[in-house]
Amino acid sequence: MKNQGYVQKQGEVKLLALDTSTEACSVALYINNERLILDEVCPQQHSKRILPMIQQLLSQAELSLQQLDGIVFGRGPGSFTGVRIGAGVCQGLGFGADLPVYGVSTLAAMAQAAYRLHGATQVVSAIDARMAEVYIAAYKLEISSNIMQAITVERAVKPDVLTELGLQGNVAAVGTGWQTYYDQLQLKQAATYYTDILYPSAQDMLTLALPAFAAGDFIAAELAEPIYVRDEVTWQKLPGR
Numbered sequence: 001m002k003n004q005g006y007v008q009k010q011g012e013v014k015l016l017a018l019d020t021s022t023e024a025c026s027v028a029l030y031i032n033n034e035r036l037i038l039d040e041v042c043p044q045q046h047s048k049r050i051l052p053m054i055q056q057l058l059s060q061a062e063l064s065l066q067q068l069d070g071i072v073f074g075r076g077p078g079s080f081t082g083v084r085i086g087a088g089v090c091q092g093l094g095f096g097a098d099l100p101v102y103g104v105s106t107l108a109a110m111a112q113a114a115y116r117l118h119g120a121t122q123v124v125s126a127i128d129a130r131m132a133e134v135y136i137a138a139y140k141l142e143i144s145s146n147i148m149q150a151i152t153v154e155r156a157v158k159p160d161v162l163t164e165l166g167l168q169g170n171v172a173a174v175g176t177g178w179q180t181y182y183d184q185l186q187l188k189q190a191a192t193y194y195t196d197i198l199y200p201s202a203q204d205m206l207t208l209a210l211p212a213f214a215a216g217d218f219i220a221a222e223l224a225e226p227i228y229v230r231d232e233v234t235w236q237k238l239p240g241r
Contacts, residue, residue, distance in 0.1 A: 014068045015209065016093075017202035018054060020046035020086040021078025021106045022127060022176065024199035027053040029061055030206045036060055037203045046085050054093075065097045070218050072209040074200055075103030076227040077135035077154055078127060087226040094221030102218045103225070104208045107175070109200035111139035111148040112207050114172040117196065122167050123148065124189055126177025129156050134177035134185070135229060138165055147208065154229045159184035167191075175199075 012032040019026045023043045027050070029036040038053045058065065073090035076083040087103070094101040107125035114120035121141040126134040133156050139148040152165075159181040165188055173191035176198050185191075212218065 013210075013213065014063065015070050015072055015206060015213065016054065016057075016065075016068050017072035017104075017205040017209065018050060018086060018089060019074030019106065019109070019200050019202050019205060020050055020082045020089070021074040021076055022082060022199045023079075024201075025049045025053060026074075026200065026202040027057055028202035028206055029057045029063075030210070031061060031063075035203055035206065037201070039199075039201055041199070046082055050085065050089055054089075065093060065099070068097070068099055070094075070209075070213055071099050071101045071221075072202070072205050073101065073103055073224065074106045074109065074202070074205060075225070076106060077129070077156065077229045078106050078200075080228065083226040083228070087224055091221050091224050094224070099221065100218035101221050101224045102209045102212050103227070104205040105137070105150075105154065105227070106200040107135060107137045107154055108139060108148055108150065108208055109202075109204040110174045110197055111137075111172075112204040113197045113201055114174050114194060115141055115146065115148060116204065116207070118172060118194055120170070120172035120194075122169065123172045123174060124165060124167070124178075124185075124191055126173070126175045126181070126185060128176040128180045133158050134181060136162070136177060138167060138189075145211065147211065154227070156229050159188070162188045165189040 110125040111123035126136040171191040173193040174197035
């Protein structure tokens with residue numbers, strides 16, 4: 001649901017992003033083209049760490065929550081509990097401070113990191129989904145905006161039954177799914193695996209959310225919803241791709 005009332009303000013823009021969808025806990029602040037970032041790997045500690053990390057960045061920036069223009073959260077896919085924690089914290093903070101919110105795909109955030117760190121223009125992001133499955137999607141860079149765009153839908157799938165992706169040229173591979181199922185996934189798509197991008201980072205969620213903020217696509221906090229993709233086990237391309 002799009003709320004036309006939430007449009008980009010003139011002058012300085014201040015956004016908070018948070019993600020607790022994987023073993024990592026990530027928070028980032030965007031203040032008029034500058035970013036403050038905290039990334040920690042803290043399995044099963046998200047509910048204890050996320051609010052102190054947010055407060056640490058706000059204090060560092062000498063900002064209150066009410067001075068922000070919006071909140072961004074990792075909407076999934078990822079750990080069921082972790083995704084719900086992130087969405088719940090975002091809802092609570094957004095509702096309490098009367099701020100609009102926006103959910104960003106964890107897989108898209110990792111693809112954006114591959115461009116930021118390695119200049120990758122084609123990326124296959126995969127998160128270990130347990131139960132012998134991965135959450136997976138493929139992305140290509142939109143040159144005009146330098147933003148990664150999905151060329152497949154997000155799926156939870158067993159690597160052995162994943163159909164070949166068929167991407168040509170240089171392809172980057174990121175995420176814990178590649179770490180766990182490297183050999184199986186390489187059979188489906190030859191790619192260069194970047195071990196420095198195991199988890200999504202809130203700083204890349206900011207990059208993906210900024211165009212949405214400018215377009216007025218942020219929504220009321222109570223409408224924020226996590227995304228679960230466990231139901232599907234077949235790879236499908238987006239319409240027209």
